Amino acid sequence: xxxxxxxxxxxxxxxxxxxxxxxxxxxxxxxxxxxxxxxxxxxxxxxxxxxxxxxxxxxxxxxxxxxxxxxxxxxxxxxxxxxxxxxxxxxxxxxxxxxxxxxxxxxxxxxxxxxxxxxxxxxxxxxxxxxxxxxxxxxxxxxxxxxxxxxxxxxxxxxxxxxxxxxxxxxxxxxxxxxxxxxxxxxxxxxxxxxxxxxxxxxxxxxxxxxxxxxxxxxxxxxxxxxxxxxxxxxxxxxxxxxxxxxxxxxxxxxxxxxxxxxxxxxxxxxxxxxxxxxxxxxxxxxxxxxxxxxxxxxxxxxxxxxxxxxxxxxxxxxxxxxxxxxxxxxxxxxxxxxxxxxxxxxxxxxxxxxxxxxxxxxxxxxxxxxxxxxxxxxxxxxxxxxxxxxxxxxxxxxxxxxxxxxxxxxxxxxxxxxxxxxxxxxxxxxxxxxxxxxxxxxx
Numbered sequence: 001x002x003x004x005x006x007x008x009x010x011x012x013x014x015x016x017x018x019x020x021x022x023x024x025x026x027x028x029x030x031x032x033x034x035x036x037x038x039x040x041x042x043x044x045x046x047x048x049x050x051x052x053x054x055x056x057x058x059x060x061x062x063x064x065x066x067x068x069x070x071x072x073x074x075x076x077x078x079x080x081x082x083x084x085x086x087x088x089x090x091x092x093x094x095x096x097x098x099x100x101x102x103x104x105x106x107x108x109x110x111x112x113x114x115x116x117x118x119x120x121x122x123x124x125x126x127x128x129x130x131x132x133x134x135x136x137x138x139x140x141x142x143x144x145x146x147x148x149x150x151x152x153x154x155x156x157x158x159x160x161x162x163x164x165x166x167x168x169x170x171x172x173x174x175x176x177x178x179x180x181x182x183x184x185x186x187x188x189x190x191x192x193x194x195x196x197x198x199x200x201x202x203x204x205x206x207x208x209x210x211x212x213x214x215x216x217x218x219x220x221x222x223x224x225x226x227x228x229x230x231x232x233x234x235x236x237x238x239x240x241x242x243x244x245x246x247x248x249x250x251x252x253x254x255x256x257x258x259x260x261x262x263x264x265x266x267x268x269x270x271x272x273x274x275x276x277x278x279x280x281x282x283x284x285x286x287x288x289x290x291x292x293x294x295x296x297x298x299x300x301x302x303x304x305x306x307x308x309x310x311x312x313x314x315x316x317x318x319x320x321x322x323x324x325x326x327x328x329x330x331x332x333x334x335x336x337x338x339x340x341x342x343x344x345x346x347x348x349x350x351x352x353x354x355x356x357x358x359x360x361x362x363x364x365x366x367x368x369x370x371x372x373x374x375x376x377x378x379x380x381x382x383x384x385x386x387x388x389x390x391x392x393x394x395x396x397x398x399x400x401x402x403x404x405x406x407x408x409x410x411x412x413x414x415x416x417x418x419x420x421x422x423x424x425x426x427x428x429x430x431x432x433x434x435x436x437x438x439x440x441x442x443x444x
Contacts, residue, residue, distance in 0.1 A: 010035035029080035033062035048146035079122030087128040090209035102328025112209025129164030159189030166193040184396020187408035191419030192381035202403035227436035252286030257369035274411030274418035295361035299394035311340030376419035
């Protein structure tokens with residue numbers, strides 16, 4: 001197949017086809033990079049997904065990748081694929097703003113470890129994508145760098161805080177993006193934009209070179225359009241062998257826990273339908289579903305506790321980083337951080353005790369199951385300017401609190417995207433990535 005003669009849109013090629021084309025020489029990473037840069041330029045006025053486009057350095061990386069493919073010495077399945085990073089992840093010499101005016105001129109002098117791993121796998125970095133200001137919020141309506149749009153429906157939020165990552169992936173502006181997740185900030189935008197998102201067990205991925213919000217809850221993870229791509233990226237980030245060994249029959253042995261507390265949260269009709277369809281698909285493939293109780297978990301209470309923790313830990317960082325007047329942050333964000341800074345130690349200890357107790361009490365639930373199944377979000381994407389649903393993170397923040405890996409994935413939907421997520425025990429990242437690589441089987 002000669003893609004160029006057919007005027008194929010190279011940004012729309014799936015990565016399996018793309019790797020085959022690289023290997024045969026029909027397409028080069030140079031041509032694919034050029035196509036993505038053109039599309040980014042075309043889409044930026046409407047989408048506002050990028051804060052910085054690194055065209056020159058991307059072309060240099062593409063040329064090096066093309067030479068490796070030409071010589072038959074590609075680094076692996078990620079070589080020559082297009083990458084973006086949330087703009088709180090350091091790349092030497094490149095802007096890293098955390099979505100703030102305060103850091104508009106910030107240029108780190110070294111790469112974050114997680115970027116080095118992807119760079120050394122041959123990925124082509126196209127630039128830095130936008131985010132909710134300082135990562136404290138879930139709309140990516142950024143007062144400095146513009147309102148990022150959901151490519152699925154214009155005028156709607158892509159979610160946040162990694163909204164630019166999800167928008168760029170869903171709009172075919174890159175193959176993979178890496179975001180950060182404090183209370184669902186990778187998985188919520190993935191859910192709203194119809195993408196996949198993964199966060200690892202806390203502590204498995206180094207967070208040096210990542211501007212923090214809440215070190216107690218922060219993790220980073222990839223977003224992608226396919227489970228195979230997500231698994232390849234996560235395996236690279238975690239230094240694992242690509243986890244593709246799950247045969248179809250293993251769905252038959254999967255023990256899936258359905259938390260009763262899901263009923264405490266009102267689900268939008270589309271989300272509820274996707275949630276039920278996912279359970280039915282799992283049962284049709286032989287998975288064993290069982291209703292369970294998570295001791296001490298009240299979704300709303302846990303989300304409120306995690307948010308308070310994010311406010312005071314975020315305040316601790318930003319007050320030290322830029323000073324007590326918080327120059328360069330929006331008035332709304334200043335208000336949240338000042339509130340966080342004023343939280344009394346007694347209240348902080350109460351929140352810590354509650355979250356630690358939830359983590360401790362929940363450890364036993366995985367003794368009889370392999371994964372938990374939850375909706376990713378209670379609702380679907382909503383218009384910019386609408387009242388922000390306070391319960392967006394009710395389900396997503398549980399993985400951050402427990403420190404467990406989580407995989408969010410799209411469910412069948414007739415309207416806006418809906419999503420579910422698997423949570424696995426801490427340390428069982430490979431199980432989730434194996435499931436990710438086989439999710440296409442689930443919907444057959």
